[in-house]
Amino acid sequence: MQDMDISSPAAFVNGGLLRMHVGRKVRTVLQVTRSDIGSVMGRSTDGCQLVAKGSPPVPLTSYVEVIGVAENENTIRAELWTNFGDTFDASNYDKLCQLANGELKHLFL
Amino acid sequence: MVKSVSQDAISTILANPSPDSSSDLPEIIVQVLDLKLTGNRYTFTANDGKMKLRAIFPSNMSTEIITGSVQNMGLVKILDYTLNDIPNKSEKYLIVTKCELVSSALETEIKAEIKTEEPGIVLKKPKLEHEVKNEAKTDVNGIILKPKQEMVSKSAAQIVHEQRENMAPVARMAMTRRVHPLVSLNPYQGNWTIKVRLTSKGNMRTYKNARGEGCVFNVELTDEDGTQIQATMFNEAARKFYEKFQLGKVYYISRGTLKVANKQFKTVKNDYEMTLNENSVVEEASDEETFIPEAKFNFVSIDQLGPYINGRELVDIIGVVQSVTAVSNIKRKIDNENIPKRDMIVADETKKTVVVSLWNELANNAGQELFDLADKSPVVAIKSLKVSDFQGVSLSTLGKSKVMIKPDIPEAKKLRSWYDSEGKGSSMANIGMGLSPSSRTGARSMYTDRVSLSHITGNPSLGDEKPAFFSIKAFVSLIRPEQAMWYCACKTCNKKVTEAPGSGYWCEGCQRNDEECNLRYIMVSKISDTRGEAWVSAFNEEAEKIIGCSAEELNKLKSEQGDIDGYQQKLKEATWVPHLFRVSVTQNEYNNEKRQRITVRAVAPINFAEETKFLIEDIKKMINSQ
Numbered sequence: 081m082q083d084m085d086i087s088s089p090a091a092f093v094n095g096g097l098l099r100m101h102v103g104r105k106v107r108t109v110l111q112v113t114r115s116d117i118g119s120v121m122g123r124s125t126d127g128c129q130l131v132a133k134g135s136p137p138v139p140l141t142s143y144v145e146v147i148g149v150a151e152n153e154n155t156i157r158a159e160l161w162t163n164f165g166d167t168f169d170a171s172n173y174d175k176l177c178q179l180a181n182g183e184l185k186h187l188f189l
Numbered sequence: 190m191v192k193s194v195s196q197d198a199i200s201t202i203l204a205n206p207s208p209d210s211s212s213d214l215p216e217i218i219v220q221v222l223d224l225k226l227t228g229n230r231y232t233f234t235a236n237d238g239k240m241k242l243r244a245i246f247p248s249n250m251s252t253e254i255i256t257g258s259v260q261n262m263g264l265v266k267i268l269d270y271t272l273n274d275i276p277n278k279s280e281k282y283l284i285v286t287k288c289e290l291v292s293s294a295l296e297t298e299i300k301a302e303i304k305t306e307e308p309g310i311v312l313k314k315p316k317l318e319h320e321v322k323n324e325a326k327t328d329v330n331g332i333i334l335k336p337k338q339e340m341v342s343k344s345a346a347q348i349v350h351e352q353r354e355n356m357a358p359v360a361r362m363a364m365t366r367r368v369h370p371l372v373s374l375n376p377y378q379g380n381w382t383i384k385v386r387l388t389s390k391g392n393m394r395t396y397k398n399a400r401g402e403g404c405v406f407n408v409e410l411t412d413e414d415g416t417q418i419q420a421t422m423f424n425e426a427a428r429k430f431y432e433k434f435q436l437g438k439v440y441y442i443s444r445g446t447l448k449v450a451n452k453q454f455k456t457v458k459n460d461y462e463m464t465l466n467e468n469s470v471v472e473e474a475s476d477e478e479t480f481i482p483e484a485k486f487n488f489v490s491i492d493q494l495g496p497y498i499n500g501r502e503l504v505d506i507i508g509v510v511q512s513v514t515a516v517s518n519i520k521r522k523i524d525n526e527n528i529p530k531r532d533m534i535v536a537d538e539t540k541k542t543v544v545v546s547l548w549n550e551l552a553n554n555a556g557q558e559l560f561d562l563a564d565k566s567p568v569v570a571i572k573s574l575k576v577s578d579f580q581g582v583s584l585s586t587l588g589k590s591k592v593m594i595k596p597d598i599p600e601a602k603k604l605r606s607w608y609d610s611e612g613k614g615s616s617m618a619n620i621g622m623g624l625s626p627s628s629r630t631g632a633r634s635m636y637t638d639r640v641s642l643s644h645i646t647g648n649p650s651l652g653d654e655k656p657a658f659f660s661i662k663a664f665v666s667l668i669r670p671e672q673a674m675w676y677c678a679c680k681t682c683n684k685k686v687t688e689a690p691g692s693g694y695w696c697e698g699c700q701r702n703d704e705e706c707n708l709r710y711i712m713v714s715k716i717s718d719t720r721g722e723a724w725v726s727a728f729n730e731e732a733e734k735i736i737g738c739s740a741e742e743l744n745k746l747k748s749e750q751g752d753i754d755g756y757q758q759k760l761k762e763a764t765w766v767p768h769l770f771r772v773s774v775t776q777n778e779y780n781n782e783k784r785q786r787i788t789v790r791a792v793a794p795i796n797f798a799e800e801t802k803f804l805i806e807d808i809k810k811m812i813n814s815q
Contacts, residue, residue, distance in 0.1 A: 169798035175805045183812050 089189055090147050092180040094173075095128020099153035100181070106156060107147040109164055109173055115140055120158075125174040134158040143168040192264055192291050194218050194299055198237035202283060206272035217267040218291055220299050224254065224261035233261070235283055238299040243275075244283035253290065262298065264291035371416035374447055374461065382443040384474060385410035388417065389589045390436045393427060408434055409457055409589070410442070415485030417457035420445060425467045439474040458487065486572060488600060491620050492539040494584075495638030497576040499657045501650040506584065507570040507600050508535035509608045511542060511617075513560045516552055531556035534619075535569060538607050541620040545571060545584045547592070555592040562594070566608065568601045569594050578655065582620050635660045635769040635793055636803050641720035645774055649785055652774040661770045662795065665735055666722060667715040668760045674732075675740040677706040708740035716770065725772060727789040734792040736763045769793040 090107040091097075098106060110122025110130060120132045122144070131154060132146045143164035148156045180188045195201070195218045208214055219235040219242075226232075231246045231254050246254065253259045269287035274280075369381040389409035396403055407421040420442075422430050434440070442465070450462040465471070486505045489497065497504050511534040518527045531552040536542040547556045559569065572591040574584040586592070595601065639660045651657045679686045679696035686694040686706050693704040710732035715724050733739055736759060738746075746755035771791035776783050 169801065172798060172801040172805060179805075179808065184808075 091189060092177045093150070094126040094177045095124035095130055095154070096126050097177055097181050098124075098128075098130065098150055098156070102150045102152055104150060105147070106150045107145060108156070108177075109143055109145045109168065109170075111143055111168075111170070112140055120144070120146075125170040125177065128154065131155045132158040132161075134161070137161050137163055142166040192218065194220050194237045194264065196237070197239065198267075199235065199240035199242050200237075202235075202242065202267075202270065202272060203281060206281070208270070218264055219267060220295065221259065221261055221263050221265055222298060224259075235267075236299060238301045242283050243280065244285055246285055247287070250285075250288070258290050258293075260294040262294040262296075264295070265289065266291050368441070370414050371410070371412040371418055371459075372414060374418070374463075376447040376449075376461065379444070379446070382441055382470075383410070383412060384439065384441050385412045386439045387434055387436055390434055393431055404428070406431060410440075410463075416459065418459045418461065418463055419450070419457055420463040420465055422465045426465050426469065429467060430465060430469075430471055433471055433473075441472045441474055442470065444469045486570060486598070486600075488570075490539045491535075491537050491541040491543045494543065494576055494582050494620060496640050496644060496657075496659065498578045498582060498638070499652065499655040500576065500648065501653055502648075503573040503587070504576055504584070505570070505572045506535065506537070506543070506545075506574060507568065507596075507604060508537040508543075509566050509604060509612065510534070510559060510563055510569055511536050511566065513556070513563045515560070516556065529553055529556075531560070533559060533569075536608075536612065536617050537604065538612070540612075540615055540617045542617050543582060543584055543620050544580070545574065545586070547586050549586075549588070551586050551590060551592055555594065558594055559592075566613075567595050568604050568608075570596045570598070570601065578658075635662075635771060635791075636799070639803070642716070642718045642723050643721035645772075645787060646721050646723050646785070649783070650776075651785065652776055656773040656775045658771065658773050658790070661716070661718065661772055662767065662800070663716040663718040663770060664765050664767045665714055665763055666717040666765065668712070668736075668763060669714075670757055670760055672713060674712050675708045675710050675744065678709040679703065680705065680707055683707075683709060708744055710736075710740045712736075723787055725770070725787045725789050727792075731789045731792050735766075735768065735789075736760070767795050769795055 088105060090105040091101050093101060093106045093108050098108070108124060108130070110120070110124060110132060112120055112122045113129070114121040115136060118133065118135070120136050120140070122130060122132065124130050132144075132148070133151070133155060134146075134148065134157065136144065136158075141163040143166065145162040145164050146156055146158035147160040148158035151157050195216050198217045198219050201215060201217060205214060219237055222234040222236050222241070224231060224233045227245075229251075230248050231251060233244050233246065235242045235244045246259075250259060259265060265285075265288045267283075267285055267288045269285075271284045271286065273282045273284060275282050367382065368384045371383055371385065374381060374383070387408055388411045391407045393404055393406045396405060403424045404427050405421060405423045406427050407419055409417055409419055411417045445463045445465045447461045447463050450460060486507070488507050489504045491506065491508065494504065494506075513534075514532045516529050516531050519530045520526070521528055528549060529552040531547045533545045533547060533556075534542050535545055547559075559567070570593045571584075571586065572593075573587060573589050575587055577583055577585060637660060638658060639662070642661060642663060645651060645659060645661075676685050677688065677694060678684065679694070679699055680703055682696065682698050684696060684698045686696045686703070689695050689702070693702045694706040695702050709729040710727065711729075712727050712732040712735070713724055714727065714735065715722055727735060729740065736743060738759065743756065743759060746759055749755055769792070770789050771793075773788050773790050775786050775788070777786045778784075
């Protein structure tokens with residue numbers, strides 16, 4: 081694994097919020113739709129198709145959290161992967177992303 | 190001729206500290222007070238009615254004092270004396286060298302009187318209702334003795350009244366008052382006068398306690414700012430003021446005392462409560478028509494009514510009228526009286542509705558107006574409602590409730606615009622659905638009436654009349670291993686059985702013996718959440734969920750020998766586990782003290798997705814309310 085600077089917090093994002101943090105550290109949870117060598121495709125909590133580049137864990141559960149740098153508005157160069165199991169409440173996470181980027185941004189970044 | 194003290198005797202002495210026998214001094218007669226033996230001579234305080242002076246008798250007077258000729262409170266004529274300074278003090282000291290007896294002890298200490306004195310109560314009329322029987326007036330010759338008189342309180346208005354008897358009542362009252370707002374009162378400053386309306390009057394109650402019998406009643410006072418305070422009167426004061434205090438009238442009150450309010454019996458929002466005694470002053474204000482206390486509202490939104498169910502605290506609400514029923518007559522069971530009642534459904538921005546029952550006058554007056562306006566969906570604000578668990582949640586008016594239709598306040602405007610834009614069309618549910626106290630173990634009921642432990646422990650009056658139900662999310666923080674955690678229960682009726690050696694277990698309820706009994710939990714444990722902690726009781730089913738095994742199994746673990754203490758281990762594993770609890774709060778009397786008792790009615794595991802949803806809603810509410 082590459083050395084990643086984890087001194088600054090990663091912004092909670094969903095598909096729609098990713099574009100606001102291009103070039104910066106982000107984190108998100110994806111529902112895995114396709115898993116290839118070197119990348120994983122998944123649905124974000126607001127229904128967008130995103131790509132996470134890197135080496136996912138083996139085996140991979142249905143939900144995975146990735147932390148990495150946003151390359152563009154639908155790709156994340158993932159450095160940290162965490163299996164989140166097979167049940168996950170996407171709508172709660174989505175609301176969290178909205179609060180963390182909206183009214184309560186000052187608590188997160 | 191009745192002898193008395195010489196006028197200004199002390200002044201004369203002070204002016205002539207060292208008289209010689211030839212000096213022409215007026216007769217000096219003083220009253221002897223505080224006569225006592227100091228060393229081998231008698232000291233006293235010389236009193237001329239106006240001033241006092243420390244003094245000492247010559248030793249040759251001691252015999253007369255001992256024999257009782259010269260008595261305390263008696264009169265002596267000072268024939269010769271010297272006035273000395275007391276080192277390091279500004280006082281003077283009178284050394285009597287020669288004196289003679291004038292009179293034996295008088296009934297009272299002589300005091301100069303200035304003018305007529307009246308008792309504390311003055312009514313609207315300029316003429317005084319009560320006159321003191323004996324009056325004293327200053328006299329050229331001296332001061333006339335009076336029988337002992339009580340000190341009576343006099344307010345500023347009374348003094349002014351005596352001086353200007355021809356003034357019109359209203360003007361007279363208004364210009365002499367300096368009225369303090371109720372909110373400024375505290376126990377450390379006693380010099381206040383308040384102008385308040387009597388908004389509630391309790392009944393006179395008699396009581397008997399270790400110190401004797403007595404009577405007491407209390408009232409609620411509201412001032413112009415809307416601040417309220419409870420005032421209590423005992424015995425003498427209760428009798429004195431009970432008839433005087435009329436509901437709805439306005440009074441000037443002073444000379445009451447304040448103390449920190451007893452949370453258990455608080456009905457108004459005030460940190461202090463007032464006591465009035467016989468010296469307190471209560472005067473009816475004549476300009477009461479202009480004194481309309483502003484209703485101070487503390488609105489609770491409909492979806493937040495849960496925690497107030499069956500509590501003592503009254504709530505204020507504001508909402509949009511959805512429907513109003515016609516007047517019905519309810520027969521009161523206690524006295525068979527018919528009371529008018531009208532029900533109204535009110536909705537607010539939380540998209541919840543609640544039923545408000547208007548009783549008595551409110552059903553007829555405000556209720557009629559609301560009935561006529563119902564299809565226009567007016568905004569209504571109501572103060573001082575009781576929250577009951579009838580049909581989940583319902584609100585009822587009391588005698589002191591106030592209904593304001595279409596009030597001109599910012600909350601009303603906000604509500605109006607919400608209703609006109611979106612509220613009108615949206616579907617709204619009655620808050621009572623899902624709030625019935627019957628314990629449902631489903632996760633759904635764990636989100637209604639959700640409170641933190643501090644809400645329960647901080648409100649000692651909860652569950653006063655009927656048990657109050659709440660949902661709590663908390664961790665089990667302590668289960669004492671040495672407690673008697675279970676009891677032997679009858680296999681049929683679950684009641685406690687008594688062990689009869691040789692013949693098994695006897696159940697008093699079923700009236701029979703059984704060879705075996707069941708062990709059932711009766712457990713006390715401590716639970717903690719982010720705001721506080723509390724001790725709770727749990728019975729068999731609930732305790733099983735907390736501990737994770739039956740009482741029988743735990744008992745087996747307890748009696749097992751071995752390296753591992755299975756019993757302690759089991760309890761340890763149950764500690765610091767979070768649960769959703771449904772609890773009931775009641776009051777128990779214990780040694781004449783009321784104690785809060787919290788019982789676990791249901792235990793459910795935490796559903797994290799539901800819990801998160803609940804927290805997000807909570808966060809949104811907090812953001813919106815800013």
